[in-house]
Amino acid sequence: MKDDDHIIVVENLVKKFGSFVANDNLNFFVRRGEIFGFLGANGAGKTTAIKILSGLSKPSSGKASVAGFDVGRQSEKVKRNIGYMSQRFSLYDDMTVKENFRFYGGIYGLSAKGIKQKTAHLLQKLDMLDYKDMLLSKIPLGWKQKLAFSVAVMHDPAVVFLDEPTGGVDPITRRQFWELIYEKASEGTTIFVTTHYMDEAEYCERVSIMSEGRIEALDTPSNLKKKYNVNTMDEVFVRIARSDA
């Protein structure tokens, strides 16, 4: 490891499916506690890269490490040290809030006592202690997403992968959600987030933009806007993703 501060290190990463190159020689790192936006058009190779980084898929060549563990050879250890949340996969609707926490805590091997403390602590922070025995299906979407985030960071992972975490929620809830993210990041958890909301890309500290399997740009939002001489991340994105279309 080159730098202890680099929690994700990707070197010459290639992933091929037959003759199709989904990830073409990716090189980047993410710092501990950083909020890293991972953007790209549909089919640009984001999902493939995230699958590799979360230990679900092996790279064809090159290497990547997450929290100091090689994603190819130590995928089990990688999985223990990451959290994952997506809009599609989140909590069980037919279980109560508490039961969801207990279930996910159990998956990550937390003790019963640990789960109890964590649940109380996290719910308190969300101001949702009163709702712990409510079925998830009765809880509004925005709250669900905040709960899902809390569940994803329950085991204090080094990195949390957020796949389109705020789809469909109202702006207030979205801001509250990002407040949770900032708070978690300031505690040292790395946030790795994909989104289609380009204004949300501005919330990130650094963003990478993928197009056709390659990372075409990686910098802070303000530097990117300066570089392309535009006012919004949306325009940056369109410039980059369209240049070779």
Next chain:
Amino acid sequence: MWPFIKKEFFHIFRDFRSMLILFGMPVAQVLLFGFAITTDIKDVSIAILDNSKDNVSREISNKLVSSGYFILNSNLSSNNEIEAAFKRGDIKEVVVFESDFAQKLQREGVADIQLIIDASEPNTASMINAYTSGIINSYSLELMKKQGKIPISIITEPKMLYNSGLRSVFMFVPGVITILLMLVSAMMTSISITREKEVGTMEAILVSPLKPIQIILGKVAPYVLLSFINLIVILLLSAFVFDMPIRGSIALLLVESILFIVMALALGILISSVSKSQQQAMLLSMFALLLPTILLSGFIFPIENMPYALQLVSHVMPSKWFIIIVKNIMLKGVGIGYFWKETLILLAMTVFFILMSVKKFKTRLE
């Protein structure tokens, strides 16, 4: 209308699972019921106690042993040996001819054969009884023909009257036809309609100028055809693999089947209008249609043996009436005059379900 039907065929032909249910299932079911779940008996060990030892008793013994159903284990010489023979456990039946068998038959026209059967397995026991009686019965008929005399010592078994080939597959084919038509028609249509709800295409079709009846017809027409093909496949299979006869009118059988298919399709539409997902539609079809069809239609369990309450329930099972009709046509070979009542009941049910399904099918989402 035609593009709608064409589209439906694309869905079916491009989905491996639908194809399997449509075409793999009938073949598998018929073969399964025909071969594996057979209730036929074969090579049953028996003993014969012939107290008469005349030409008639010997001929009957020969008939039994050469039938292929029975193997002669031993010839007993006295009543005392019977119990021991059963206790040894290697025989299932002892056939006892009374003394002076042929003479008695000649003189009095009646002679007794006693069948002693191991009834520890009641089903097998009754089957053995039926088979033995059947063989003896057919022999006595032969004898009667030869001698031109009044029949003698006929043992009748009502079940065998219409199943003289003693083949249980004959009993199952009508049931299998019923199940499959129900399955293909009701389950497949209800699933294909709910799939469109799930994917969201139903919303787009509903806002088009198509009338509900057009949407329904477009969805079900392919299944009428496919069910019909299925029916033909089953009939061909049972005719050529199991030598199952169709004694009555084939045309009549097909017409009655179409009536049943239409009824099942209407049920399918009804199910789809109350279920929100494909999964729900499938479970509903399974539990509300398929299980009752199997259990309460008289297909496997005779309705006469059911508790009175269940007998009443069986009356509202369309499949019960259809099975009666099919058995009448295929096994008895009788015409519409014998089952016009059942046909009428089925017709009434069909009309009822069609009206219900058209009424329930909504042009709106609520």
Next chain:
Amino acid sequence: MNFRTVRPGITAINMSVSVQIKNINKKFEKLEALRDITLSIPPGELFGFIGPDGAGKTTLFRLITSLLLADKGSIAVDGLDSETDYKKIRNITGYMPGRFSLYYDLTVEENINFYASIFKTSLRENYHLIKEVYEQIEPFKKRRAGDLSGGMKQKLALSCALIHKPELLILDEPTTGVDAVSRKEFWELLKKMQKTGITILVSTPYMDEASLCDRVALMQKGDLMAVDTPSSIVDGYNGDLWQISSSDMHAIVADLTGIDSRIEKVFRFGEKVHVTTHNIDNKELGVIIEGVLDGAKHKNILLEGAKPQIEDCFLALMDEKG
């Protein structure tokens, strides 16, 4: 009065239609999906409904297409009542539901042909109507819809909704889950469509798409919070918005919160924090901030005025309504 004549082969001037929504109320059991919505959309407008899930956008569209019936109020499309004349409305409406409503096991071509046929037309007859959109997916016409990318599915669904020459086009969240480039292209297509005179209603959860519409309605939990042109909505933003940054972004939110009653909201916005204020000018705010932020921790403090976005207006409106 509109005269509508559809003659195949001749591109008639498209007579577009107006939509009048009056006092619409709709409840689902206890949930009030729409509360007393009144709205008038003139012919030929590109009108956007902006709001998160649960705002009532889809319900409103289903009421207009008569897929649902309102508890109270009325909707008229081109003067036709959505409840009684729904068959006529359906003939002149192109509707693209939230989920793309494509048959994924049919090819691109088969999908279009099917939708054409249920409106008693054909791809050949109306090719010119959808040429602009369809050209982009035509190279893949033998491919199954399920194998298309999100952007292409979206274009196919649009082609299907346009094939019968509708005068009113209703698009329910056509850009949700689609990447920014495809979204951009989609909006460009809509602008071109609009030039043919068609009235377009579109809903979206993406606040930044509001600026692409002629007028928008900001919706939240069944209420219309504002109806206006995007620029007027932004101009109407009450108060001031600033962005502040320093070298310690992790601490800055906490350090700026609750320091002055005129500072209302402090919110981390990536590399900056956004601060909303009232009755306070640049200079005064600068002094306050300098005084509060510890120089040892916060270096390179930067304060600038920020231009409010639709989202900021949306948030302010949500605050107002409680």
